[in-house]
Amino acid sequence: MNYCNLITIFAFINLLVSIPHGYSNYVETKAGQFFSSGHTNNWAVLVCTSRFWFNYRHVANTLSVYRSVKRLGIPDSHIVLMLADDMACNYRNPKPATVFSHKNMELNVYGDDVEVDYRGYEVTVENFLRVLTGRLPPSTPRSKRLLSDDRSNILIYLTGHGGNGFLKFQDSEEISNMELADAFEQMWQKRRYNELLFIIDTCQGASMYERFYSPNLMALASSQVGEDSLSHQPDLGIGVHLMDKYTFYLLEFLEEVHPASQANMNDLFKVCPQSQCVSTPGHRTDLFQRDPGSVLITDFFGSVRKVEITKDTINLTSPVEPPIKRSGSSDIQIESLTYVDQLPVAEIIHQKPKQKDWHPPDGFILGLWTLILLVFFQTYGIKHLKHIF
Amino acid sequence: MAALQLEKQRGRYAALAIAAVVIVVGIPLWWKTTETYRAWLPFSEISELDSLQLQLSVDIEVVFSRGTLTPEQQKKFPLSHVNEKEHQVDAKTGLRYKYETRYRTATIMEEDALNQPTAAEADLSLHMLSESSCGSVVVYVIPESSTLLPEDVKVYVGQRRTALLRSPPFKTSWNLKEVLSNLDVEVEQVVSTMSFGHQDIVAALSNRVRMTKVTKESMADSMRAIKSSPGYEITFSLLNPDPKSHSLHWDIEGAVQSYIQPLLNKLAPIANFSVDSQILYYAVLGVNPRFDNSVSAYTLSADSLSHVINPVEARLGSNAASSNPVLNFLLYVPDAHHSPLFIRDHSKRKVPSNAFHSPRWGGIMVYNVNEMYGPEAERPVDININMAKVMGVFLAQLRLMLGVQHTHPPTGFVLQSPGSAGLADWELDRLLWSRSVENIATASTTITSLAQLLDQIGNIVINDNIAQQVSSAVTSLQSAVAELEAGNLAFALQYSREAILASERAFFDPSLLHLLYFPDDQKFAIYIPLFLPMCVPIVLSLLKIVSEAKKRRADKQAKSD
Numbered sequence: 001m002n003y004c005n006l007i008t009i010f011a012f013i014n015l016l017v018s019i020p021h022g023y024s025n026y027v028e029t030k031a032g033q034f035f036s037s038g039h040t041n042n043w044a045v046l047v048c049t050s051r052f053w054f055n056y057r058h059v060a061n062t063l064s065v066y067r068s069v070k071r072l073g074i075p076d077s078h079i080v081l082m083l084a085d086d087m088a089c090n091y092r093n094p095k096p097a098t099v100f101s102h103k104n105m106e107l108n109v110y111g112d113d114v115e116v117d118y119r120g121y122e123v124t125v126e127n128f129l130r131v132l133t134g135r136l137p138p139s140t141p142r143s144k145r146l147l148s149d150d151r152s153n154i155l156i157y158l159t160g161h162g163g164n165g166f167l168k169f170q171d172s173e174e175i176s177n178m179e180l181a182d183a184f185e186q187m188w189q190k191r192r193y194n195e196l197l198f199i200i201d202t203c204q205g206a207s208m209y210e211r212f213y214s215p216n217l218m219a220l221a222s223s224q225v226g227e228d229s230l231s232h233q234p235d236l237g238i239g240v241h242l243m244d245k246y247t248f249y250l251l252e253f254l255e256e257v258h259p260a261s262q263a264n265m266n267d268l269f270k271v272c273p274q275s276q277c278v279s280t281p282g283h284r285t286d287l288f289q290r291d292p293g294s295v296l297i298t299d300f301f302g303s304v305r306k307v308e309i310t311k312d313t314i315n316l317t318s319p320v321e322p323p324i325k326r327s328g329s330s331d332i333q334i335e336s337l338t339y340v341d342q343l344p345v346a347e348i349i350h351q352k353p354k355q356k357d358w359h360p361p362d363g364f365i366l367g368l369w370t371l372i373l374l375v376f377f378q379t380y381g382i383k384h385l386k387h388i389f
Numbered sequence: 390m391a392a393l394q395l396e397k398q399r400g401r402y403a404a405l406a407i408a409a410v411v412i413v414v415g416i417p418l419w420w421k422t423t424e425t426y427r428a429w430l431p432f433s434e435i436s437e438l439d440s441l442q443l444q445l446s447v448d449i450e451v452v453f454s455r456g457t458l459t460p461e462q463q464k465k466f467p468l469s470h471v472n473e474k475e476h477q478v479d480a481k482t483g484l485r486y487k488y489e490t491r492y493r494t495a496t497i498m499e500e501d502a503l504n505q506p507t508a509a510e511a512d513l514s515l516h517m518l519s520e521s522s523c524g525s526v527v528v529y530v531i532p533e534s535s536t537l538l539p540e541d542v543k544v545y546v547g548q549r550r551t552a553l554l555r556s557p558p559f560k561t562s563w564n565l566k567e568v569l570s571n572l573d574v575e576v577e578q579v580v581s582t583m584s585f586g587h588q589d590i591v592a593a594l595s596n597r598v599r600m601t602k603v604t605k606e607s608m609a610d611s612m613r614a615i616k617s618s619p620g621y622e623i624t625f626s627l628l629n630p631d632p633k634s635h636s637l638h639w640d641i642e643g644a645v646q647s648y649i650q651p652l653l654n655k656l657a658p659i660a661n662f663s664v665d666s667q668i669l670y671y672a673v674l675g676v677n678p679r680f681d682n683s684v685s686a687y688t689l690s691a692d693s694l695s696h697v698i699n700p701v702e703a704r705l706g707s708n709a710a711s712s713n714p715v716l717n718f719l720l721y722v723p724d725a726h727h728s729p730l731f732i733r734d735h736s737k738r739k740v741p742s743n744a745f746h747s748p749r750w751g752g753i754m755v756y757n758v759n760e761m762y763g764p765e766a767e768r769p770v771d772i773n774i775n776m777a778k779v780m781g782v783f784l785a786q787l788r789l790m791l792g793v794q795h796t797h798p799p800t801g802f803v804l805q806s807p808g809s810a811g812l813a814d815w816e817l818d819r820l821l822w823s824r825s826v827e828n829i830a831t832a833s834t835t836i837t838s839l840a841q842l843l844d845q846i847g848n849i850v851i852n853d854n855i856a857q858q859v860s861s862a863v864t865s866l867q868s869a870v871a872e873l874e875a876g877n878l879a880f881a882l883q884y885s886r887e888a889i890l891a892s893e894r895a896f897f898d899p900s901l902l903h904l905l906y907f908p909d910d911q912k913f914a915i916y917i918p919l920f921l922p923m924c925v926p927i928v929l930s931l932l933k934i935v936s937e938a939k940k941r942r943a944d945k946q947a948k949s950d
Contacts, residue, residue: 040612040749073699077707129902137899147712149616150596151749189838190896191596259696306612307694309734310744310752310789313781314806316648363419364919370411371923377403378926381396 039153039194042303043146044069044079047128049160049169051085056240057231059087060101061159061201061247063109068254072302080131080146082118084170094238101243101251117144125175132183134192150191155300162202164225181211188214197300201246203228206282218288222246223279230278245277257297259304265292404930411927425848428856434863435840438833439481443826446487446876447584448525451576454495454503456532457556462565467493478591479598488580503529508537509805512547521550524818524878526583528576530556543801544579549814552579582798583815585822593827597834613748614792617827619890620661620713626705628672631724635758636769641666644776648784652811658882659824667706674721675700678730687730694745697753716790717751718783728759744782752786754779784811793820821882828885829869835892836862849901858895862888
């Protein structure tokens with residue numbers, strides 16, 4: 001009995017001693033894991049491509065992802081939000097200044113501090129590709145640019161109406177999967193991303209990631225080719241469908257993620273199985289270097305900074321010099337500032353019409369005239385020419 | 390009958406004439422008016438640049454002071470020797486390191502300088518004598534028994550480009566070759582600390598080369614240092630969460646002028662810097678510090694530090710005018726209820742600097758003011774912040790952010806602290822080496838991928854300004870590579886900067902969006918409805934002419950038979 005007691009006590013003491021050691025190991029591995037992902041900052045490009053009131057759910061989709069991404073830490077300066085239409089201030093919105101994501105108006109995803117970078121008709125395929133590739137005119141402000149570097153993880157979320165191999169923008173143009181793949185390749189050539197997560201919630205969404213060929217891309221889609229993505233629930237008070245099924249369950253999943261959570265991509269792939277979503281969500285990880293099980297959700301959706309303790313300091317001994325006084329400041333006349341003439345009326349009134357360069361008639365006109373001449377000769381024959389001329 | 394024949398003849402001539410006009414005049418006119426303007430690009434030179442063979446030359450001078458060598462061994466001086474090492478990084482990138490070493494004995498004035506009591510003073514007086522060029526290294530070999538360096542110190546690296554090396558034991562019977570080969574190992578160690586190491590150069594090539602085998606340390610180094618950019622913005626922010634208790638005064642202008650500006654002036658060849666500052670009131674950290682009874686202070690553990698930055702960053706202003714990367718340095722003065730606040734590292738020890746930094750973002754320092762006033766002081770208390778202490782920390786963090794690598798010198802090395810200039814000359818040289826290589830690598834990949842893009846999409850318009858930028862980038866790149874080969878580091882950096890500016894401007898030109906130019910199938914879709922109705926009658930009539938001519942010939946044959 002004594003020996004038994006002794007052994008139990010011994011084992012207990014051993015356990016007590018090893019627990020703090022195990023904890024410090026855990027801390028070490030967590031610290032080591034910080035450097036395993038290879039990124040130092042996070043960006044998000046969230047795009048809603050449909051307009052009109054009945055596409056309320058697409059705006060709500062994008063705003064839900066925006067809300068989650070902000071909550072998990074990515075600041076507005078690192079988010080490019082493109083909304084093709086304004087639902088919150090739409091005339092048909094019975095609850096102005098709100099965009100709800102759940103029926104019974106439980107969650108207002110519009111909130112107080114939404115910063116939309118591209119609004120309304122600015123959301124075009126051209127602007128989207130310009131943002132991705134960085135080929136923006138020099139006058140574009142910082143908030144409209146994607147200033148990522150080779151250590152940025154970027155989350156790209158697209159939603160709207162799509163088909164097999166294309167996504168419709170603004171009901172008037174489309175972006176094809178080849179163009180998207182080429183844009184990502186351009187980004188890779190310039191090392192504008194470290195890793196990229198591409199999520200798309202449209203009908204036949206899986207066709208959009210079929211053509212990717214650049215490395216370090218992971219893609220998720222809400223439905224396979226040939227399937228439609230369905231919307232979730234209508235709200236009888238607002239009168240439209242509020243969210244799409246896939247993004248609704250994605251939002252539910254993300255609400256449980258907090259900045260220190262260890263949930264990984266395999267959990268994200270399980271979001272919205274066919275029983276809930278009716279369509280089959282798909283994903284593509286063959287271009288991705290790391291194993292998806294080791295990729296944290298916060299690697300893309302949040303912004304967990306890598307932090308190091310500053311160990312060395314520099315000993316500064318010289319005293320602070322007083323700042324250089326600007327000499328003769330009293331003598332310099334500050335010229336009074338005026339506004340530039342906003343509408344130079346005088347110039348407009350007396351403007352001469354601009355000389356337009358002469359261009360030779362283009363192909364269409366030439367073809368048309370040739371056709372007319374041909375028909376003319378066919379019907380009348382050359383011998384009648386002298387009657388005309 | 391004859392009239393009909395004549396009509397038919399006329400019809401045939403008309404059809405032939407129209408076909409002739411369409412083919413001879415119409416098609417070239419259409420081709421000319423719809424071709425895109427593509428300025429000439431030096432495609433052949435760009436494809437040459439695709440495979441990069443860099444040669445880096447370092448000038449090393451090894452000076453032997455009195456007492457290190459016997460007169461026998463010294464007879465052959467001055468002597469020079471070239472050492473070359475080649476590394477093939479990957480299929481398209483090759484590196485060659487050329488070390489040109491010159492050996493000589495010390496002059497009388499140098500001997501006097503080396504006679505100073507301490508190494509620091511010796512270093513100072515050696516500087517007065519000569520100025521070494523950018524990128525070169527001078528090593529003074531002092532006798533083994535010299536008291537200039539402390540016992541266990543083998544090498545002392547000074548503030549400029551000189552190092553003092555304690556000579557390894559030589560036998561007097563050795564000839565010069567043996568002496569030099571013995572010394573080579575030591576000199577190589579010194580040079581790799583003061584100039585560049587292979588790992589640093591390979592890390593600088595990371596834009597070109599896919600990094601598969603990197604050590605964890607070098608990956609951490611490459612993640613910490615900010616990428617090469619034409620300009621940087623540095624923002625100093627003072628966070629005061631409790632203006633009711635503390636009224637803070639900081640002389641940021643004077644501090645920047647005295648402490649930060651000398652460093653930025655020295656770094657002027659690398660990039661442009663713009664400095665600004667701001668004060669934020671009622672800004673809180675995102676984490677609640679815990680009260681530690683053992684030190685009766687509040688503590689922030691190392692794990693919670695990563696969550697501190699995000700809520701603060703959302704409120705920081707920044708200069709919206711430029712797209713340069715921003716480095717933020719925050720000074721946080723804890724509020725009266727949570728003072729004093731200390732940061733603990735992973736092993737729960739107090740951090741002496743009370744500061745932490747995040748790679749490529751900036752640093753945060755916590756400044757405790759609770760000791761500066763007693764409980765009876767009238768609120769708000771006027772507090773003057775000791776800028777020397779604060780700037781000491783920020784300067785160290787700034788050096789890390791900018792890539793002045795935290796060299797882990799080998800044992801026995803002592804590096805003199807850089808002092809008021811903030812940066813030793815040899816540290817600047819290290820930075821110049823890695824920046825030049827990085828700029829050259831980035832510019833060459835940009836140009837080659839741009840050329841590939843323009844080649845692939847045959848109908849993108851190449852404007853004159855793009856062609857000019859590309860040509861100037863190519864010439865700057867070639868000059869930069871040539872200057873690196875010759876060993877002129879300053880010129881190499883300058884050319885590499887021009888190359889990268891020109892290549893970025895060409896690559897990111899807004900007109901190069903391939904979306905704006907029509908792919909071939911869309912072109913067919915546009916032209917067919919226009920030209921097909923016109924071409925069908927012409928082709929049909931030509932066919933009819935040919936078939937009639939054939940029939941006539943067949944008839945003639947039949948008639949003649």
